[in-house]
Amino acid sequence: MVASCPNCGTELVYNHEATTWECVKCGNTFERSQVEDTLPDGKHRRRDKDDYPTPAPLAKWAVDRAWELKTPMLSRPHNLFVLEPGCGDRAPFARAAALRGEDPAAVGSNVTSIDIRARGELPSDAEPVEDYAREHGINNLAVHRGVDFLDVKRVVDLVGEAVYIRGFDVIATNPPYNLAEDFIRHALAMLHPTGVAVFLLRLSFMSTQGRIPLFRDRPPAEVHVLHKRPSFVNGKTDNSEYGFFLWTGETLDAVRRSEGRQHARLFWIDNREW
Numbered sequence: 001m002v003a004s005c006p007n008c009g010t011e012l013v014y015n016h017e018a019t020t021w022e023c024v025k026c027g028n029t030f031e032r033s034q035v036e037d038t039l040p041d042g043k044h045r046r047r048d049k050d051d052y053p054t055p056a057p058l059a060k061w062a063v064d065r066a067w068e069l070k071t072p073m074l075s076r077p078h079n080l081f082v083l084e085p086g087c088g089d090r091a092p093f094a095r096a097a098a099l100r101g102e103d104p105a106a107v108g109s110n111v112t113s114i115d116i117r118a119r120g121e122l123p124s125d126a127e128p129v130e131d132y133a134r135e136h137g138i139n140n141l142a143v144h145r146g147v148d149f150l151d152v153k154r155v156v157d158l159v160g161e162a163v164y165i166r167g168f169d170v171i172a173t174n175p176p177y178n179l180a181e182d183f184i185r186h187a188l189a190m191l192h193p194t195g196v197a198v199f200l201l202r203l204s205f206m207s208t209q210g211r212i213p214l215f216r217d218r219p220p221a222e223v224h225v226l227h228k229r230p231s232f233v234n235g236k237t238d239n240s241e242y243g244f245f246l247w248t249g250e251t252l253d254a255v256r257r258s259e260g261r262q263h264a265r266l267f268w269i270d271n272r273e274w
């Protein structure tokens with residue numbers, strides 16, 4: 001790939017040994033994550049496979065909210081089946097869910113995370129979640145790489161037919177933007193009837209004509225608008241507003257409808273400190 005110097009715009013040279021980019025003109029050295037999303041004109045290209053990692057506090061918020069809605073639905077305590085499709089290297093939602101399972105007094109978790117990219121294809125230098133889990137003795141978290149979440153047969157083979165049919169209790173992610181609706185539809189198809197699916201999306205996601213069928217047939221239960229734009233890469237934000245969109249499984253949807261609540265409830269999250 002070609003990368004240009006964020007300071008002077010000169011084409012950078014990649015140093016394979018140091019795994020850094022170097023500018024022959026101004027002599028600066030840059031980490032991969034500092035330049036690989038910068039175009040020569042200073043604009044940003046979308047990162048490969050929409051690799052925009054979610055800040056950990058946001059992912060934790062989403063998982064906590066899903067737990068809050070899901071656990072009163074449990075007739076007896078059991079570990080929740082949790083899935084983060086498109087988990088990237090850090091798998092922040094899966095990690096937050098796995099850590100909830102650490103508290104023996106709480107409702108635990110059995111977490112699966114998958115991503116289409118194989119290990120080693122990851123562009124960032126972040127610690128892969130499987131290494132984090134090993135180092136911290138977390139053993140309720142499985143990571144599967146090289147798996148296309150939209151390949152239903154592959155996902156069924158991976159999680160097992162019984163679990164796929166039963167459905168996951170919590171599905172949470174920040175999906176690749178260009179596949180967001182496909183991700184949501186597949187997630188809803190494999191959501192437990194009292195499950196909760198949480199997606200971090202641009203707010204403009206809800207205003208597109210092509211998504212009329214989705215919002216008519218499966219309106220989300222809640223939308224939580226983020227007051228502050230999240231920063232996904234190098235402390236920078238893009239020009240979009242974001243929020244968490246929360247869908248519930250069919251049983252919870254029916255409860256909502258019986259209470260006359262067809263439409264999504266709107267909330268705001270004060271994330272200024274995150």
Ligand SMILES: C[S@@+](CC[C@H](N)C(=O)[O-])C[C@H]1O[C@@H](n2cnc3c(N)ncnc32)[C@H](O)[C@@H]1O
Pocket residue numbers: 049050051052053054084085086087088089090091092093114115116117147148149150173174175176177179
């Ligand atoms: C916006 S990133 C989010 C990563 C992570 N969920 C997070 O919140 O930090 C989207 C991720 O989806 C993965 N992805 C893209 N297409 C996919 C597919 N068809 N199946 C599984 N993962 C996919 C990308 O490799 C990327 O890691």
